[in-house]
Amino acid sequence: MIFQQIHKEQQEFFHSQKTKSIKYRKMQLELLRDVIKKREKEFYTAIDKDFGKSEFDTYTTEISFLYNDIEFYLKNLNRLAKPKRVKTNLANQLGKSSVIKEPLGNVLVIGAWNYPYQLTLSPAIAAIAAGNTVIVKPSEIASHTSRLMVELINSTFSREFLYALEGDAEITSALLKLKFDKIFFTGSTRVGKIIYEAAAKQLTPVTLELGGKSPVIVSEYADVDLAAKRIVWGKFINGGQTCVAPDYILVDKKVQGKFLEHLRRYIDTFAYKVDSPHYSRIINDKNFQRLVGLIDSEKIYCGGGSNPLTRFIEPTVLFPVAWEDKVMEDEIFGPILPVLSFHTFSEALHAISQREKPLAAYLFSNNSKEKKAFSERISFGGGCINEVVMHLSNENLPFGGVGNSGMGNYHGEYGFDTFSHKKAILDRMTWGEPPLRYPPYTDSKLNW
Ligand code: NAD
Numbered sequence: 469m470i471f472q473q474i475h476k477e478q479q480e481f482f483h484s485q486k487t488k489s490i491k492y493r494k495m496q497l498e499l500l501r502d503v504i505k506k507r508e509k510e511f512y513t514a515i516d517k518d519f520g521k522s523e524f525d526t527y528t529t530e531i532s533f534l535y536n537d538i539e540f541y542l543k544n545l546n547r548l549a550k551p552k553r554v555k556t557n558l559a560n561q562l563g564k565s566s567v568i569k570e571p572l573g574n575v576l577v578i579g580a581w582n583y584p585y586q587l588t589l590s591p592a593i594a595a596i597a598a599g600n601t602v603i604v605k606p607s608e609i610a611s612h613t614s615r616l617m618v619e620l621i622n623s624t625f626s627r628e629f630l631y632a633l634e635g636d637a638e639i640t641s642a643l644l645k646l647k648f649d650k651i652f653f654t655g656s657t658r659v660g661k662i663i664y665e666a667a668a669k670q671l672t673p674v675t676l677e678l679g680g681k682s683p684v685i686v687s688e689y690a691d692v693d694l695a696a697k698r699i700v701w702g703k704f705i706n707g708g709q710t711c712v713a714p715d716y717i718l719v720d721k722k723v724q725g726k727f728l729e730h731l732r733r734y735i736d737t738f739a740y741k742v743d744s745p746h747y748s749r750i751i752n753d754k755n756f757q758r759l760v761g762l763i764d765s766e767k768i769y770c771g772g773g774s775n776p777l778t779r780f781i782e783p784t785v786l787f788p789v790a791w792e793d794k795v796m797e798d799e800i801f802g803p804i805l806p807v808l809s810f811h812t813f814s815e816a817l818h819a820i821s822q823r824e825k826p827l828a829a830y831l832f833s834n835n836s837k838e839k840k841a842f843s844e845r846i847s848f849g850g851g852c853i854n855e856v857v858m859h860l861s862n863e864n865l866p867f868g869g870v871g872n873s874g875m876g877n878y879h880g881e882y883g884f885d886t887f888s889h890k891k892a893i894l895d896r897m898t899w900g901e902p903p904l905r906y907p908p909y910t911d912s913k914l915n916w
Contacts, residue, residue, distance in 0.1 A: 471603065474631050475646050478574045478601035481628035487571060487599045490545055496596050496629065500589075501538045503624045504531065507616075511585060514612035518584070519779075520749040525705065530585040533861075537590050540863055540880055541597035548884045549599070556894070563896035569888040571599030572673075573649030578640060578663070580654040580677075581607035581614075581751060582709040582801075587677075588617060591652045594883030596630065600649070604632040605640060607655070609751060641666075648672050650887060654711075655679075657872050675876030675886050678869050679799045680826040680849075681715040684856065685816050685842065686727055687833035688720040694854070695832035696730030699805075702856030704740055704783045707748035708803035709755075712828040712850075712857050715800050716789070717807045718816045724809045728787060731805075732770045735783045740803075742773075742780055750779040750802060759802035762795045769807070791819070813838055820846050825871030830856045849873050 486492055504511070511531060512523045541548075549569060556565045575595050579588030588606045595602045604621065606614040614634050621632040633639065637659075644651075644666035653663045654677040667674045686695050703714045719727050740747040750756040756779045763772055763784055771784030781803050786795060789806035796806060810816040820829065829848035833839060839853050849869035852859050860867050860879070868877025878886045904913050 471631070471633055471643065472646065474627050475574065475603065475648075477628040478603065478631070481626075482571070482573050482601045487601060487629065490549055493597055493599055494542055494545060496625070497538050497541055497593065499624060500593065500596070501535060503620060504534060507620060510616055510620075511613075514616040515584065515610070517612040518581070518610040519707065519709070519751045520745075520747075521706065522746050522748075525746070525748070526585075529706065530583055533586045534589050534593065536863065537593045537879075537883075541593065541884070544881070545597055548597070548881060551893075559902075560894055560896065562900050563894050566893050566895070568891045568893060569598070569885070570891050572887055572889055573600060575600045575602050575650040575652065575887060576643060576646075576648045577602060577604045578643075578651070578653045578655065579604070579606045580711075581610035582706060582711065584610045584613035585617070587654045591654070591675075591878060591883070591886075592630070594878055595650075595652070595887040598884050598887035600887050601628065602630050603643070603648075604630070605635055605643060606632065608634060608636045650674070652878075652886070653677065657874075660874065675868070675878065676874040677711070677867075677876075677878075678827065678872065678874040679711050679801070680824055680869065680873040681796075681799050682712055682826045682828040682830070682848070682851075683820050684714040684717050684830040685813075685820075685832065686717060686719040686723065687813055687816075687831065687835065687838055688722045689835040689838060690720075690723065690727075690832035691834065691854075692723050692727045692832075693730050696727055697734050698854075698856050699830075699832075700731060700734040700738060700783070703805050704735070704738070704747070704803050705857075707750055707781070708783075708805075709748065709751060709801055710857065712860060713801075714805070714830060714856055715826070716796065717805065718819065719807060719809050720813070720816075721809045721811055724807070728769060728785070728807065731785055731807075735770060735785075740783045742775065742778070742782075747780075747783075750781055753779065755802065756781070759800070759804060762800065762802075762804055764793065764795065767793070771803075813841070817841060817845050820848075825849070825869070825873055827869045827873035828852075828857075828859070847871065849877075 515521045551566045551568045577591045618632040652675045657678045660676045660678045767786040769785040769787040771782040773782040787807040825847045827849040829851040831842040863880035866877035866882040867879040
């Protein structure tokens with residue numbers, strides 16, 4: 469197959485040392501930025517065809533991320549790539565020690581469909597910045613965006629440096645038989661395990677950006693109006709198909725009534741109606757059927773409506789939900805929001821800690837003890853206090869999961885490090901030999 473040939477070409481090109489030039493990397497990043505800018509309209513059209521995402525949402529949650537990433541690396545590349553001098557210990561005097569961040573080599577990026585541009589191109593941008601050659605495989609599920617990215621990359625870049633291909637599980641399995649220097653995967657925990665297993669056979673390092681059930685705690689000390697507003701935005705943006713979307717709510721019994729009313733009010737205010745151009749559809753029939761199957765008609769607090777022809781599902785709040793309910797088994801990944809309640813804050817933290825470590829967790833509270841306990845007691849990839857989702861927009865924060873929600877991270881400097889090897893160099897003077905170092909270890913040396 470052609471990609472096996474390209475894989476070989478990319479390895480050879482990497483060994484030519486060309487990608488080690490900072491100037492070369494910057495030129496490639498600028499080229500990518502310029503071609504995205506030039507064809508930005510096509511990006512909006514393709515994603516709209518895939519799942520009805522608005523131009524505004526696509527710009528704010530996808531395209532602007534790509535521009536920011538590229539600008540970040542253009543601005544910071546010299547600093548990030550510069551060898552770093554570190555202290556030299558006594559045993560190695562007189563010498564100089566440094567850490568060189570070298571590119572790993574030829575890397576594979578496998579994307580997910582739900583933020584297809586960001587999740588495919590952002591890791592590729594970091595890999596380019598770090599000096600690698602890259603093969604990119606977008607998700608076939610969002611077929612229009614996948615086709616666009618593949619065509620755009622392959623018509624712009626030399627294939628020995630950056631190449632994209634379309635493909636499903638079968639193509640991905642064939643790709644995984646090749647030896648890469650790194651695999652960066654975004655997708656489900658189920659497929660993440662397949663990737664990890666295949667990579668292990670070649671001893672290839674992986675970054676796995678996976679999913680999970682991300683909880684939100686709404687405490688009695690929360691501004692419940694603001695909590696509801698931010699949660700409704702973060703849950704229903706992209707039709708709920710966001711890896712860090714609030715999956716379920718744990719609300720203190722004392723404020724649950726007020727909180728639920730605000731939830732309903734904001735869903736109405738944001739006008740997520742059947743004909744709304746600002747509300748995404750479900751990606752395919754399979755996911756539509758799965759999601760509709762999670763709506764327990766006896767527990768609908770608001771919403772619940774759907775249309776299979778347009779794959780529209782109304783923003784749906786379920787209450788009161790129990791841990792045993794079907795909707796609490798797996799990541800929802802759609803516009804259904806289960807609400808459970810708790811009596812004590814400790815009980816909420818304990819409940820979260822009993823489950824798989826989520827990709828994100830959120831707390832709404834103005835109580836400093838609760839904030840501290842939330843940050844320290846439970847494990848999750850990353851999260852926010854009095855906010856949802858937005859932590860991933862700060863390039864100074866690492867983005868990634870823990871446990872079942874993944875391993876490794878990226879964004880900003882973390883992305884650069886993800887695609888680099890930290891090579892240690894000790895450069896010693898050729899004089900000043902320590903007298904005791906070499907054998908034979910005579911008595912006089914041992915008794916020194
Ligand atoms: P998915 O795991 O079905 O697919 C992801 C990629 O894996 C696609 O490119 C697909 O072609 C490939 N793939 C699918 N089956 C495969 C197989 N058997 N062998 C090899 N490759 C295979 O995930 P998805 O449906 O695209 O995305 C949804 C999931 O991704 C959710 O769980 C979500 O939480 C997670 N996600 C995580 C992040 C993150 O940054 N952590 C971001 C977005 C989505």
